[in-house]
Amino acid sequence: MQDRLSQLRLAASAALLSMLLAACGGDPELSAPPIDTDPYTSTDAQEEPTETLQAALADFGSCMSIEVWVKSGIYKLYKAEDLQNTQCQACHSDNTGGAALSEDVVWAFKKNQVLPSVMRLVTGTVDDRGNFKTLVPSNRYIDKGIDPCLPGESCHPKYSLPAVMQRSVATFVEESLNRWKSDNCHAPYVPSED
Ligand code: HEC
Incomplete structure (x- = not known):
């Protein structure tokens, strides 16, 4: 019993001592410079403004750019067909599922510029702190047709975009990301020949 009491006293004075040390700035862990987590002052954040x-x-x-939309050929996506030979526009000319595809080129372009449709083209990545990093292709118009269908879900019609159409989608997104990154939004567009 006596032993147990003196152990408690010892523990209490040790705790008091470390509190005193900490209060005087003597604790080496507390006097070390704090890790900078402020997104506005850390070096990473200066390269990549938080957005x-x-x-x-x-x-x-x-x-x-609507010029790139047309010349890349992505504007023709509305007439791509699912495996039942139904064109995308049959369901998507009213922006169903937030995927705007229509023979009305200007309407489809404008809808794809904004949420939710813009996310069928691009999506965001994050850095190791979870802050927004940049935009990358989301490939939704290509991958939607081969997405697995989970039991109990209503399935989207299966489709496989022709290679030419896949290239149009990829080209449009790549060109648009390049323009966005280089702040070169309104440059004239000359499609590459390959
Ligand atoms: C028979 C109607 C129908 C047809 C045809 C159809 N869709 Fe859809 N689509 C839908 C519906 C309903 C949704 C919303 C539910 C969902 O996500 O499955 C949707 C959603 C989508 C989405 C957004 C959701 C996501 O997961 O990204 C994309 C992209 C898409 N469709 C692409 C296409 C393309 C490309 C075609 C043509 C090749 C097409 N769809 C043909 C009915 C259709």
Whole structure:
């Protein structure tokens, strides 16, 4: 019993001692410089200004060029067909599922500039702190047709975009991302020959 009491006293004075040390700044852990987690002052953040995904999407959308939309050929996506030979526009000319595909080229372009449709083209990545990093292709128009269908879900019609159409989608997104990154939104577009 006596032993147990003196152990408790010892523990209590040790705790008091470390509190005193900490209060005087003597604790080496407390006097070490704090890790900089402020997104506005850390070096990473200076290279990559913190920007929310939504702001980046809005910025990207307003940088999209209808000339690139037409010349890349992505505007023809509305007439791609699912495995039942139904064209995308049969369901998507009213922006169903937030995927705007229509023979009305200007309407489809404008809808794809903004949420939700813009996310069928691009999506955001985050850095190791979870802050928005940049935009990358989301490939939704290509991958939707081969997405697995989970039991109990209503399945999207299966489709496989022809290679030419896949290239049009990829080219449009790549060109638009380049323009957005280099702030070169309104440059004339000369499609590459390959
Ligand atoms: C028979 C109607 C129908 C047809 C045809 C159709 N879709 Fe859809 N699509 C839908 C519906 C309903 C949704 C919303 C539910 C969902 O996501 O499955 C959707 C959603 C989508 C989405 C957004 C959702 C996501 O997961 O990214 C994309 C992209 C898409 N469709 C692409 C296409 C393309 C490209 C075609 C033509 C090759 C096409 N769809 C043909 C009905 C259709």
